[in-house]
Amino acid sequence: MLKIAIYGKGGIGKSTISSNLSAIISKSGKKVLHIGCDPKGDSTRNLMGKKIPTVISILKEKNNLNREDIIYEGFDGIECVETGGPEAGIGCAGRGIITTMEELEDLEVFDEERDVIVYDVLGDVVCGGFAVPMREKYADIIYIVTSSEFMSIFAANNIMKSIKNFSKMKNIKFGGLIHNQRNNDSNINILKIFADMTKSKIIGEIPFSKELIKSELSGKTIAEMYPNSNLYNNFLELSEKILNNQDDIDFSPLSEEEMEYLAAEILKENIYYEEE
Template sequence: MSKRIAIYGKGGIGKSTIVSNIAAAYSEDHNVLVIGCDPKADTTRTLVGKRIPTILDIIKEKKDASYEDIIYQGFGDVLCVESGGPEPGVGCAGRGVIVAMKLLGKLGTFSDDLDIIIYDVLGDVVCGGFAVPLREDFADEVYIVTSGEYMALYAANNICKGIKKLKGNLGGIICNCRGIENEINIVSDFADRVGSKVIGVIPRSEMVQKSEIDAKTVIEKFGETEQAQLYKKLAKSIYSNEDFVIPNPLGIDEFDEFFRKFQ
């Protein structure tokens, strides 16, 4: 059975960078499928080398879309698909996730040949569709990407509320650093407060932007660097992790009090 991982976090926090790089790391030894569940549909760009059509876009043009129509092969032979979403201000963004999961299941995408499935899920939109990977039992474990910034942690805390409601398995917090003061301490303390742990720390690096400009992962473009090795280390930590919890999120006032002590 595949290891099924969902990566959640605030929009713009670096989920897609984390997902694409750990997928590239896993591809050295495993068959990997990445499913982008973010309406921006940019999860797989650095794996494939370009933006790929979303499932919603494809089925608008071809009602009987096949496996070959929706699946693209990326770096390291990682299989990639984007669920897609509506135009801004029109419709429910979660619809793309629901439609994508149904079609992928119908086409037999979730086969025994896959070792690892990774979902990139936007976590700061209040929409039931974003609960699909957990609610419909497509993902077994969740990791939250955050920085030490107030709004990123606020979103992380809200995601914990959703995980708790769905009785999901939180495997840890990934600190994707923005370079603020006491950042690792802030994120570590937050992880401890919700009953979890920091499973990986990724420092801020210009290599991320340089690789993404070329539509590549850091592992592909700067494979021998320490930054690439940190993504590989994170991938290993997630793969071997057996420590899961149902989180205990902070109340609103409790969260503000927690954050003020670092100011």
Template sequence: MNIAVNAAERLRLEAAIEPDPVATGPVTKETQIIAIYGKGGSGKSFALSNLSYMLAQQGKRVLLIGCDPKSDTTSLLFGGKSCPTIIETSSRKKLAGEEVRIEDVCFKRDGVFAMELGGPEVGRGCGGRGIIHGFELLEKLGFHEWGFDYVLLDFLGDVVCGGFGLPIARDMCQKVIVVGSNDLQSLYVANNVCSAVEYFRKLGGNVGVAGMVINKDDGTGEAQAFAEAVGIPVLAAIPADEDIRRKSANYQIIGIPGGRWAGLFEELATNVAEAPPVRPRPLSSEGLLGLFAGDQTGAGVVLQPASQADMRGAEFVVPRTLEVVYDAV
């Protein structure tokens, strides 16, 4: 019983300690660090797993880091198997009085190195704070001394959270890629990411947007129109195809040289490597809605102000005030 109480107390004391600042110095290796953002369910993990696999098959050294609390970035790469997360492993090792080693948290498949930062248990912490703690541990493991051609970071698009906005706010990456589809919600998130990039550029930041990956493209064109409106290129358009959907659901990599979809991911790999970071032109809410027909979004709805009588469901008489009003002298 005392052991459990002491362990709980140690965890409470640890949680009260603010993490060390993440290093913001220059990267010593010629490494492209790219943060990929998208709405949950937009297919960014699918695109990243296949992109990283294709890059590795082209002879590049690639590190894929899942920074989504769902910890599902690497599941496709490893055939549905879950990686032990950095945060989970760190907590377990600390309780045992042991240090985290790279072989505890990083795993390989066909030339791709991959790991998951993870997040707190449901209802027990902030996902963004978990990201900050995860990167603090990566610093201790030698993140800036690792020798990779590409480091791909899979981030949830909720950049209003400091943890998820970390790569943009602290220049931890050179460029950002957004993933979206022809739907308003995924483009809303992509627009928020562009807004965050532009905000920090005005504060002296250097991160830019390299482009957009359109996933589940059904040909309706809203995502393409969004990219043109904000001034970023489309790096690839992955079609809404039954073969892709089925293989993705079965945790199969499709970005394989010589395969049916090889050309698509070879083009994506080339564009990701060569696309320069640019300053986007984020859209207003009205501009974003304007990409869609009114019957799809309800854009024709007019805001009607409510009254006090409406709120009460009965007639409302303004009460007399006790304020003393003096006549002008």
């Protein structure tokens, strides 16, 4: 069984990319379990057509959960779970992940036969809860979604530091960076500089597309809404790379000084400012 975790800064598009990857992988004939590990609880919306109850919300009403209480069948038979979290400003968001993993363990869900598990995880790994897929080795390989914006790369670098720490103890692999081109100004050259500096690699790129925006607003994946599009082929290519990826990248996260150097390189690209 292949266990994949997709990490990234909040709002960078990791849920959109992870749900579309789950859909494409399922269409290839694989049995997929998709677990949303984000307090927003919207990772599976594109697979279900709507938001589903989260494990945390269900536990408020029922103590002893059954499998049917928390696992929902979505697009193409994909099994969907949402961890959820506390209301804004109340409690620990990462606790939702910890609680969900405990419930899935109790229900022996991880012992069932399937081909792929996809975890969609918020990149705030400062909180121990968000590091659970790595720390407890629920995932075997980690991918990071990022744009070419500095703060997104900054978050990616922090996630890489966590992967590095846990890889020594848990044999966690880093599969590479996924470039999400969120607008027409996105500059992959900036991300290439970061990849070179960290001795990592960009495994795939998702181009800016109105089709992706429309499908997300419709609560559908590209596989369901635009199966004959170029964007579908982009996701198909990325999914094939992930399914066949045997690399174990020996990467080196950047120091604070190196991140400052990267910031200077971004300025040289003349993307985010204009000379007066």
